[in-house]
Amino acid sequence: MLEVKGLKKYFKTPHGMLHAVDDVSFSIKRGTTLGIVGESGCGKSTTGRAILRLIEPTAGEVLFEGTDIRKLSTAELRRLRCEMQIIFQDPFSSIDPRQTIAQTIEEPMKLQGIIRDKRERMARVLELAEMVGIAERLMNAYPHELDGGRRQRVGIARALALNPRFIVCDEPVSALDISIQAQILNLLSDLQERLDLTYIFITHDLSVVNHFSDDIAVMYLGRLVEKAPAEELFTNPLHPYTRALLSAIPIPSLHNRRERIILKGEITSPIEPEKACRFAGRCWCADDRCRTEEPSLTDLGNGHFVSCFQAN
Amino acid sequence: MQNKKRYRGQSQVYQIWYRFRHNKSAMLGLVIISLLILIAVFADVLFSYDGIAIKQNIMERLQAPSAAHPMGTDDYGRDILARVVHGSRISLGIGFGGVAIALFGGTIIGAIAGFYGGKVDMVVMRVTDIFMAIPNILMAMIIVAVAGTSAVTIAISLGIAAIPTFTRVARGAVLTVREMEYIESARAIGAKNSTIISKHILPNCFAPLLVQTTLSMAIIILSVSGLSYLGMGIKAPIPEWGSMLSASRAYLQGNSYMAIFPGLAIMLTILALNLLGDGLRDASDPKLK
Numbered sequence: 001m002l003e004v005k006g007l008k009k010y011f012k013t014p015h016g017m018l019h020a021v022d023d024v025s026f027s028i029k030r031g032t033t034l035g036i037v038g039e040s041g042c043g044k045s046t047t048g049r050a051i052l053r054l055i056e057p058t059a060g061e062v063l064f065e066g067t068d069i070r071k072l073s074t075a076e077l078r079r080l081r082c083e084m085q086i087i088f089q090d091p092f093s094s095i096d097p098r099q100t101i102a103q104t105i106e107e108p109m110k111l112q113g114i115i116r117d118k119r120e121r122m123a124r125v126l127e128l129a130e131m132v133g134i135a136e137r138l139m140n141a142y143p144h145e146l147d148g149g150r151r152q153r154v155g156i157a158r159a160l161a162l163n164p165r166f167i168v169c170d171e172p173v174s175a176l177d178i179s180i181q182a183q184i185l186n187l188l189s190d191l192q193e194r195l196d197l198t199y200i201f202i203t204h205d206l207s208v209v210n211h212f213s214d215d216i217a218v219m220y221l222g223r224l225v226e227k228a229p230a231e232e233l234f235t236n237p238l239h240p241y242t243r244a245l246l247s248a249i250p251i252p253s254l255h256n257r258r259e260r261i262i263l264k265g266e267i268t269s270p271i272e273p274e275k276a277c278r279f280a281g282r283c284w285c286a287d288d289r290c291r292t293e294e295p296s297l298t299d300l301g302n303g304h305f306v307s308c309f310q311a312n
Numbered sequence: 313m314q315n316k317k318r319y320r321g322q323s324q325v326y327q328i329w330y331r332f333r334h335n336k337s338a339m340l341g342l343v344i345i346s347l348l349i350l351i352a353v354f355a356d357v358l359f360s361y362d363g364i365a366i367k368q369n370i371m372e373r374l375q376a377p378s379a380a381h382p383m384g385t386d387d388y389g390r391d392i393l394a395r396v397v398h399g400s401r402i403s404l405g406i407g408f409g410g411v412a413i414a415l416f417g418g419t420i421i422g423a424i425a426g427f428y429g430g431k432v433d434m435v436v437m438r439v440t441d442i443f444m445a446i447p448n449i450l451m452a453m454i455i456v457a458v459a460g461t462s463a464v465t466i467a468i469s470l471g472i473a474a475i476p477t478f479t480r481v482a483r484g485a486v487l488t489v490r491e492m493e494y495i496e497s498a499r500a501i502g503a504k505n506s507t508i509i510s511k512h513i514l515p516n517c518f519a520p521l522l523v524q525t526t527l528s529m530a531i532i533i534l535s536v537s538g539l540s541y542l543g544m545g546i547k548a549p550i551p552e553w554g555s556m557l558s559a560s561r562a563y564l565q566g567n568s569y570m571a572i573f574p575g576l577a578i579m580l581t582i583l584a585l586n587l588l589g590d591g592l593r594d595a596s597d598p599k600l601k
Contacts (some may be wrong), residue, residue, distance in 0.1 A: 031531060049496075052500060054496055077501040078504070079502075081500065081501060081502035082502070085500060085501070086497070086500045088493050088496070088497055089493075090493060093492055093493040093494060094493040094494050094496075094497045094517070095494055095497070096494040096498070096512050096515075097494075097516065097598065097599065098515045098516055098598060100598075107498075107501060107503075108501035108502070111501060111502055111503050112501070112502055112505065142599070144599035145596065146568060155497075158497070160499065161501075162501065162502075264495050
C-alpha cells in the first residue's frame with residue numbers, strides 16, 4: 001500500500017547539513033502496522049512527517065498505492081490528505097485551544113467539503129466521538145478541560161473524520177499515563193480491525209511496539225538499521241544496536257535478570273557524517289571495514305533486513 | 313435525573329458574550345463606550361452646532377461652571393459642555409477609524425511576515441524598523457502635510473503611523489503560535505495557508521493585539537491634540553478634545569475647568585476602552601471560563 005524508497009531529509013544548520021533521515025526505504029502492506037523504533041533524535045518522527053509531506057523530503061520517493069506523493073501539486077496533496085492522516089504525540093499542543101471539541105472534529109470534514117450539510121456533519125461528529133469514546137456532553141468543552149487521554153481520543157477522532165486508510169501514529173501514547181496508554185492502544189487496534197486501517201506506529205517504547213506491530217523497523221541516526229517481522233526481530237535480532245536496545249527492556253521479575261548490553265562511547269554527530277557505519281563509534285564488534293565503509297540494507301530472507309557487515 | 317441535553321452547536325460569539333456579561337468592569341466599560349457613542353451620534357439633538365458649539369460670545373468668556381453653562385465657557389465665550397459633546401464625534405471618530413486602519417494593516421502585514429518567515433520576514437521587518445525610527449507624530453505630520461488637514465486624513469495618517477507597532481506585535485504573536493503542533497495538524501487535515509492563518513493563528517494571537525488596540529486608541533486620541541497644537545490638526549473653530557485641552561493651556565491657573573472637562577472626557581473614554589478591551593480578552597479566552 002505504501003512504499004518508501006530512499007527517503008532523505010537534510011536540514012541546514014550553521015555547521016553543515018544535518019542528515020535527519022538518510023536513505024530510508026520500506027514498504028507496508030494494507031491492514032498491517034509497521035512500528036518504527038529508535039532513540040530520540042534518530043529521525044523517526046521526521047520520517048513520519050516526510051511521508052505525509054508535512055516536512056518536504058530532500059530526496060526519495062513515497063509511493064502511496066502507486067502514486068508518488070512528492071510529485072503531487074498542492075491541490076492534489078490536499079485531496080490525498082483524506083487518505084493519509086496523522087495522530088500527534090502531544091495531545092496538549094496538537095489541538096487548537098480556541099476550538100471546542102466538536103469544532104475540532106468537524107473541521108477536517110468542513111475543509112475537505114466531505115459533508116456539506118451542517119446537520120449531517122454534526123451527526124457524523126457525534127458518531128466519531130462515540131467511536132473513540134468521548135461523551136456527548138464534552139462536545140462543547142474546550143481542550144484544556146479534558147485530560148490527556150480524552151484529548152488524544154479527540155486527536156484520533158479528528159484523524160478518522162476523513163475516513164483515511166493510512167495513519168501515521170507519531171508516539172501517540174508516550175505523553176500519557178501508563179494506564180491510559182493501554183486504553184488508547186486498545187482503541188487504536190480496535191479501530192484498525194473495524195476500519196481496515198494501515199498504521200505506521202512511531203515509538204521509543206519497545207514493549208508497546210511488540211504488541212502492536214506486524215513489522216518493526218529500527219532506526220539509528222537517520223538510518224534504517226534493521227527491519228523484520230515483530231516476532232523475528234525479538235527472537236533473532238541481528239544488528240548490534242537492536243540487540244542492545246532489546247536488552248534494555250525491563251523484565252517485571254525479581255529473579256530473571258537479563259544481561260544488559262551497555263553501550264559505550266558517544267553518539268556520532270548527524271551533521272555531515274563520515275562515510276562509515278553510523279553505529280561504529282559505539283559498537284563492540286566494529287572492525288576497520290565498519291569505520292571506512294557504510295553498510296547498506298541487505299535482505300536476509302523471510303522479510304528480515306539488516307544493515308551491518310558483522311551480521312552477514 | 314434524566315438530564316438528556318442533546319448537543320447542539322453554540323456560536324462562538326454567543327459564548328464570548330455569555331462570559332463577557334458576567335464581568336462587571338467590562339460591562340461598565342461597554343456601557344460608558346455605548347453612552348459616548350450615543351452622545352456622538354445625537355450631538356446635534358443635544359446642542360446645535362452652529363448655534364452653541366462654535367458660536368462665540370465675548371460677553372460670556374471664561375465663566376466658571378454654572379446652571380447656564382454646566383462646564384463653564386472658554387476664552388471665546390463658547391459653552392464647554394456643548395463643545396465636549398460635539399468634540400466626541402471627532403475624537404471617537406478619529407480614534408476608532410485610526411485604530412481600525414492600524415489593526416487591519418498591521419495584523420495582515422505582521423501575520424504574513426511571521427507566518428512565511430525567511431526573506432519575506434526579513435524585508436517586511438526591516439522596512440517596519442525604518443518606519444518605527446520615525447516618531448509617530450512626525451510620520452502623521454508628513455502625511456497630513458501632503459494630504460491636507462481634515463478629520464479623515466488625520467485618522468488615516470495616525471492609523472498608518474501606528475501600523476508598524478501592530479506589525480511587530482502581530483508578528484511576535486504569530487511566531488509563537490506558528491510553531492504549535494495544532495498548526496501542523498491543521499495542515500495535515502488539508503487546511504490552506506489562508507485558513508490556517510485566519511482560523512488558527514490569528515484567534516490565538518487575539519490577546520496581545522487587543523491590548524495593543526486599546527492602548528493605540530488612547531495614543532491616537534492624544535496625538536490628535538498634539539497635531540492640533542502644532543497647527544496641523546483639526547482647524548480652529550471645530551470642537552475637538554485635544555485642541556480644547558491645548559487651548560486651555562494659557563488659562564490653567566485661573567480657569568482650570570477649561571482643561572478639566574475635555575481632559576475628563578479623554579480619560580473616561582480611554583478608561584472605558586481599557587476595561588472593554590481587558591474584558592473582551594478574558595471573555596474570548598476559553599481557558600479563563
